[in-house]
Amino acid sequence: MVSTSQNTTSLSEWNSMAIRALQRCRRKSQEGGKNDLPYWTLLVYMDTESNQSVELHVPFPLGEEQVFRYEAMEDVLELLIRNPFREFTVRQLRGLTDNGSKTTTRAVDLLQQLGIVRVDESGRSRNVSLNREQVTIPDEPVFALPQDEFREPVREFAERAQEEVPSFSALVVFGSVARGEADRQSDIDIWMLVDNDDNLLQARRTATDIAVDLGEQRFGEPGERYEFEVLVESVKSAVSHGEKDDGIDDVLGEGIVIEDSDALERVKDVALGGADAVKMIGDGQ
Structure with missing residues (x-):
């Protein structure tokens, strides 16, 4: 389990720290997964008193080592976490996060690779939503x-x-x-x-x-x-x-x-x- 300090730190700011910490952490196996991939828990926001946090359950290794360095990825993830039951097109994500087309598409692709988002490509647009099975949001x-x-x-x-x-x-x-x-x-x-x-x-x-x-x-x-x-x-x-x-x-x-x-x-x-x-x-x- 990887956590930030009590004060909020952005994903991009602690990317390298998270990679080093992940390598030291104990591996947890994903129960019931098809490929039985090892999964890790990243705590994005931490409340030390009540132990409430937003948790991202991501596969390790991450594939691309500097995966969290992309600002657009952080913007998209933040928007989806705050709207966990809502679906957005890539175009809507681009407008709401004020990022370019290529960077937004790249952010969605990386989040999809990590299993943090679901992407529905059955229609004319790519519809993106949070994969709530891989993200834990505080009850309160x-x-x-x-x-x-x-x-x-x-x-x-x-x-x-x-x-x-x-x-x-x-x-x-x-x-x-x-x-x-x-x-x-x-x-x-x-x-x-x-x-x-x-x-x-x-x-x-x-x-x-x-x-x-x-x-x-x-x-x-x-x-x-x-x-x-x-x-x-x-x-x-x-x-x-x-x-x-x-x-x-x-x-x-x-x-x-x-x-x-x-x-x-x-x-x-x-x-x-x-x-x-x-x-x-x-x-x-």
């Missing part, structure tokens, strides 16, 4: 946040939002906290969805009140305060943004889903999958 979504110190305030916000925000539907953390790049000056960026357009204004007011209240509280040791920046959308307003391509795809693509819902998946169908907004709204009514 808050542990997908790379930095430990932000988990308690996010959990508290999510719990209060579910109880207090009218027509609450889903909650996503995005920005530097989702990327694992936050420092003590960083706001916690939250995107929230409500499923009733009539309650949107009140939902925004309530979310703001929660953010202000929690901003006065102290979390962890030595007792830090955190600022929240909250965006609240209804399904109708969110899919409208998705059609206009005004940045909601970045929020939902990079964001970590703390509370999911069918309504959020419909919004993602528009923002990430290019589905028709009018039809999506109609299906939810």
Whole structure:
């Protein structure tokens, strides 16, 4: 088992370290596999207190020694881990990760070789999805946040939002906290969805009140305060943004889903999958 330090380290940064560590690790055989290939476990994010992590189960040897040096591969993998039940075309992956055609295709090919993704080539496009048999994601979504110190305030916000925000539907953390790049000056960026357009204004007011209240509280040791920046959308307003391509795809693509819902998946169908907004709204009514 290979793990990063408590602070998040990107795959590209610890590629050579992982190779050396893998060579020292005890081999685990994949039970029930056709070829009985040796498999190893790479812990991408680690929480030392609760031992929760995102785990990649990959065959060893890796084939290409510097397999994790490709930035596009890291981008694609991150997007798929955060959308584990969603299928993307290579073209969609290219647009959402802002990588070139060749580098995105190469990234998909390498991930497929490692068995981390499934690629459906039966249609006109190559459709890529996470191979959930080879990737273990924490049961509690808050542990997908790379930095430990932000988990308690996010959990508290999510719990209060579910109880207090009218027509609450889903909650996503995005920005530097989702990327694992936050420092003590960083706001916690939250995107929230409500499923009733009539309650949107009140939902925004309530979310703001929660953010202000929690901003006065102290979390962890030595007792830090955190600022929240909250965006609240209804399904109708969110899919409208998705059609206009005004940045909601970045929020939902990079964001970590703390509370999911069918309504959020419909919004993602528009923002990430290019589905028709009018039809999506109609299906939810």
